[in-house]
Amino acid sequence: EVQLVESxxxxxxPGGSLRLSCAASGFTFSSYSMNWVRQAPGKGLEWxxxxxxxxxxxxxxxxxKGRFTISRDNAKNSLYLQMNSLRxxxxxxxxxxxxxxxKWLVRQPFDYWGQGxxxxxxx
Amino acid sequence: DIQMTQSPSSLSASVxxxxxITCRASQSIxxxxxxxxxxxxxxxxxxxxxxxxxxxxxxxxxSGSGSGTDFTLTISSLQPEDFATYYCQQSYSTSIxxxxxxxxxxxx
Numbered sequence: 001e002v003q004l005v006e007s008x009x010x011x012x013x014p015g016g017s018l019r020l021s022c023a024a025s026g027f028t029f030s031s032y033s034m035n036w037v038r039q040a041p042g043k044g045l046e047w048x049x050x051x052x053x054x055x056x057x058x059x060x061x062x063x064x065k066g067r068f069t070i071s072r073d074n075a076k077n078s079l080y081l082q083m084n085s086l087r088x089x090x091x092x093x094x095x096x097x098x099x100x101x102x103k104w105l106v107r108q109p110f111d112y113w114g115q116g117x118x119x120x121x122x123x
Numbered sequence: 124d125i126q127m128t129q130s131p132s133s134l135s136a137s138v139x140x141x142x143x144i145t146c147r148a149s150q151s152i153x154x155x156x157x158x159x160x161x162x163x164x165x166x167x168x169x170x171x172x173x174x175x176x177x178x179x180x181x182x183x184x185x186s187g188s189g190s191g192t193d194f195t196l197t198i199s200s201l202q203p204e205d206f207a208t209y210y211c212q213q214s215y216s217t218s219i220x221x222x223x224x225x226x227x228x229x230x231x
Binding site: 037 | 124155161166173212214217219225
């Protein structure tokens with residue numbers, strides 16, 4: 001069974017940093033591209049970042065470019081999101097999600113999602 | 124960047140109703156359009172991908188159509204478990220995956 005479990009969320013002050021993790025199991029993690037998607041309280045879904053299976057391709061939304069860094073450790077079956085210079089508008093539930101087709105990143109849907117981890121940026 | 128819009132933003136319907144939700148892209152995205160269902164406090168669930176392909180395990184009352192800029196999600200006979208928010212997502216762009224603003228389906 002495919003499982004994605006996020007962790008690392010919490011309360012952080014504006015300007016602070018936080019590192020999110022996503023532990024994957026039930027599939028060959030190193031073969032799949034992964035993504036972070038966030039959802040502010042009461043709002044819609046916002047794609048944040050994507051990383052290909054070998055980390056060769058990485059993309060960011062303009063809203064986080066230069067502040068967030070996506071990475072992965074295929075040996076540990078883990079995906080990460082390093083978030084720096086956090087702002088109030090970064091407050092959201094952060095989901096990790098898998099791209100549906102092995103070895104592909106672009107033009108694919110997200111077929112499995114974690115339960116999310118809440119990040120609150122407030123003084 | 125490709126922008127996605129959905130209509131309506133919300134609708135009220137009864138069990139057994141046929142429900143149609145529309146998604147429009149700001150430019151042609153061929154058939155690279157996906158639909159997700161999200162219930163309160165839960166992660167999104169993939170329903171339809173590539174505009175009209177039903178994800179494994181999703182009931183056949185859900186269907187998708189369209190290509191280019193205009194797409195439709197149809198629920199042929201609304202069931203109690205279908206009350207949720209529905210999002211479209213374009214995966215045409217090679218570097219950005221844009222979601223629509225969502226359509227909330229609630230009980231009339």
